[in-house]
Amino acid sequence: MNVGFIGLGLMGRPMALHLEKAGHSLHLWARRPESLAPFAAVNAKTHASPAEVAKHAEVVIVMVADAPDVERVCLGEDGLAAGGKPGLVVVDMSTINPNAARTIGQRLAEKGIEFVDAPVSGGETGAINAALTVMVGGKPAAFEKVKPLLEKMGKSVTLIGDSGAGQVAKACNQILTGVGVLAVAEAFNFAAKSGVDPGKVREALLGGFAYSKILENHGQRMLDRNFKPGFKAWMHQKDLRIVMEEAHRLGLMLPSAAATAQIFNAIVGSGMGENDSIAALKLLEKMSTPE
Amino acid sequence: MQLGFIGFGAMGRPMAEHLLRAGHSLAVWSRRPESAAALLALGATWCATPADVAGRAEVVCTNVTGSADVEDLAFGSQGLAQGFAQAGLHVDFSTIAPSAARHLTARYAAQGVDFVDAPVSGGSGGARNASLAIMWGGKSALATRLQPIFSVLGKTIVHAGDAGAGQVVKACNQMVMVAAIEAAAEAARLARASGVDFARVRTAMLGGSAGSRVLDVFGGRMVQQNYAPGVEARLHQKDYALLMDEATRLGVPLPVSAAVGQQLNALMSQGWARHDTSALLRVLAAGAEADPQG
Numbered sequence: 094m095n096v097g098f099i100g101l102g103l104m105g106r107p108m109a110l111h112l113e114k115a116g117h118s119l120h121l122w123a124r125r126p127e128s129l130a131p132f133a134a135v136n137a138k139t140h141a142s143p144a145e146v147a148k149h150a151e152v153v154i155v156m157v158a159d160a161p162d163v164e165r166v167c168l169g170e171d172g173l174a175a176g177g178k179p180g181l182v183v184v185d186m187s188t189i190n191p192n193a194a195r196t197i198g199q200r201l202a203e204k205g206i207e208f209v210d211a212p213v214s215g216g217e218t219g220a221i222n223a224a225l226t227v228m229v230g231g232k233p234a235a236f237e238k239v240k241p242l243l244e245k246m247g248k249s250v251t252l253i254g255d256s257g258a259g260q261v262a263k264a265c266n267q268i269l270t271g272v273g274v275l276a277v278a279e280a281f282n283f284a285a286k287s288g289v290d291p292g293k294v295r296e297a298l299l300g301g302f303a304y305s306k307i308l309e310n311h312g313q314r315m316l317d318r319n320f321k322p323g324f325k326a327w328m329h330q331k332d333l334r335i336v337m338e339e340a341h342r343l344g345l346m347l348p349s350a351a352a353t354a355q356i357f358n359a360i361v362g363s364g365m366g367e368n369d370s371i372a373a374l375k376l377l378e379k380m381s382t383p384e
Numbered sequence: 385m386q387l388g389f390i391g392f393g394a395m396g397r398p399m400a401e402h403l404l405r406a407g408h409s410l411a412v413w414s415r416r417p418e419s420a421a422a423l424l425a426l427g428a429t430w431c432a433t434p435a436d437v438a439g440r441a442e443v444v445c446t447n448v449t450g451s452a453d454v455e456d457l458a459f460g461s462q463g464l465a466q467g468f469a470q471a472g473l474h475v476d477f478s479t480i481a482p483s484a485a486r487h488l489t490a491r492y493a494a495q496g497v498d499f500v501d502a503p504v505s506g507g508s509g510g511a512r513n514a515s516l517a518i519m520w521g522g523k524s525a526l527a528t529r530l531q532p533i534f535s536v537l538g539k540t541i542v543h544a545g546d547a548g549a550g551q552v553v554k555a556c557n558q559m560v561m562v563a564a565i566e567a568a569a570e571a572a573r574l575a576r577a578s579g580v581d582f583a584r585v586r587t588a589m590l591g592g593s594a595g596s597r598v599l600d601v602f603g604g605r606m607v608q609q610n611y612a613p614g615v616e617a618r619l620h621q622k623d624y625a626l627l628m629d630e631a632t633r634l635g636v637p638l639p640v641s642a643a644v645g646q647q648l649n650a651l652m653s654q655g656w657a658r659h660d661t662s663a664l665l666r667v668l669a670a671g672a673e674a675d676p677q678g
Contacts, residue, residue, distance in 0.1 A: 337628065354632070
């Protein structure tokens with residue numbers, strides 16, 4: 094299949110290469126030409142604009158930073174909408190506001206272009222190992238068309254519901270992982286300040302109802318004091334901002350997520366934004382140690 | 385002075401009336417012309433567009449809802465920017481994002497027009513009694529031009545700093561004030577749940593270290609369970625979105641404000657958007673009701 098791919102960063106690059114390895118022809122555009130270098134030796138054609146990519150592809154995958162970027166790629170000057178024929182399916186795998194996703198979807202629909210929101214969980218490792226969790230919102234027919242592509246990049250691919258539903262699922266994912274990382278950091282800091290070895294606490298808790306992947310994996314990295322990302326704290330801050338914006342729009346109380354978002358503000362504000370989210374532990378230690 | 389005024393809500397109308405009564409001439413425009421009728425009867429001049437208002441005034445005052453409304457008034461089609469002469473001055477009393485105020489200042493500067501962000505505190509009562517607190521950001525050289533306007537509207541006038549500084553003060557004001565309303569509501573809830581009359585609790589507290597204007601005014605509404613606005617809670621909820629957004633942008637943790645913002649969200653989902661913010665007490669009461677399913 095002729096597949097367009099826009100957004101060849103840490104996540105997008107390995108994802109696009111999986112599609113190429115599976116035999117698809119890639120059509121690429123990048124804001125920074127150096128992002129195209131890893132594709133010089135493979136079956137990939139470079140284009141001058143997203144509109145040109147859309148002209149040559151049946152499906153275009155977008156993997157960029159935030160809603161304004163998705164909007165620009167889809168609806169901006171020389172965007173996908175300017176070049177896409179009716180029937181084109183645009184799959185946005187970025188994490189953006191669900192309401193923004195619905196609006197972009199409606200505007201593409203006016204041109205006969207299908208829009209599917211398909212944000213992922215699993216980080217750079219998941220992208221490299223083709224082991225991502227993909228949460229999809231959109232029409233069933235469009236989902237069936239792109240499912241084989243998504244399965245080349247992810248292990249678990251689920252249609253959650255209508256347009257925006259994938260982003261809602263991702264927002265839920267970020268509530269659970271954000272609050273979860275902070276809970277483990279609080280428990281470990283509490284144990285340490287009580288003179289108890291957090292490693293022993295983790296080991297014991299893994300066998301009980303407090304078991305979680307976050308306690309297991311993030312917990313181990315906290316014990317190893319390995320703060321290399323993984324998932325960068327500033328990205329988690331961004332995702333929690335999306336969650337809290339939606340809570341505000343819906344008039345919905347999310348007390349734990351709100352408190353957690355403030356800790357992420359502090360992590361980023363104190364210069365640890367490029368660390369993994371588990372830098373929450375360092376922040377709590379700093380805030381509970383006399384100067 | 386030849387002034388313009390746009391935005392005749394619960395705050396704007398009494399403010400515009402004070403300016404007229406103080407002897408200023410007023411050019412007005414409104415999306416809904418009927419909202420300006422009372423002012424026209426007092427001698428204000430109707431204009432066909434915001435640009436016309438700016439063309440007739442040395443200083444234009446606006447008091448609308450959000451950042452987008454102010455931006456549209458200023459730079460939309462037939463906006464103020466099209467009508468202002470050199471050295472025009474736009475004074476905006478709305479509560480908007482500090483970054484939006486800075487952006488408007490920069491855009492106006494390109495055509496030699498000044499912008500001042502001058503949000504107010506004191507509610508519709510303060511607007512009627514000309515006792516508002518006015519916190520403004522902009523060039524300090526503008527103070528003498530602003531004095532004859534501000535002195536007619538408010539009692540406390542503070543120049544906070546450069547463009548956007550007035551909005552930063554307003555954000556701080558909202559944080560301290562609404563957190564105090566929430567604290568008063570929680571005290572009322574605890575007193576009632578303990579079978580103690582909150583009216584007496586409030587009276588006792590007003591005489592001690594916990595005494596505050598919020599406990600007096602909003603606590604009084606809680607005692608009477610009178611939730612007619614004052615300030616509509618939806619406006620405070622809007623302000624919280626602005627200030628939490630700034631906190632995220634700056635990487636500053638505001639843990640109490642974040643929690644208070646969630647109580648405001650809960651108030652919205654109960655359908656009390658147009659109640660007074662003292663309805664935060666009802667949110668706590670709703671959360672304490674017995675589970676309807678069991």
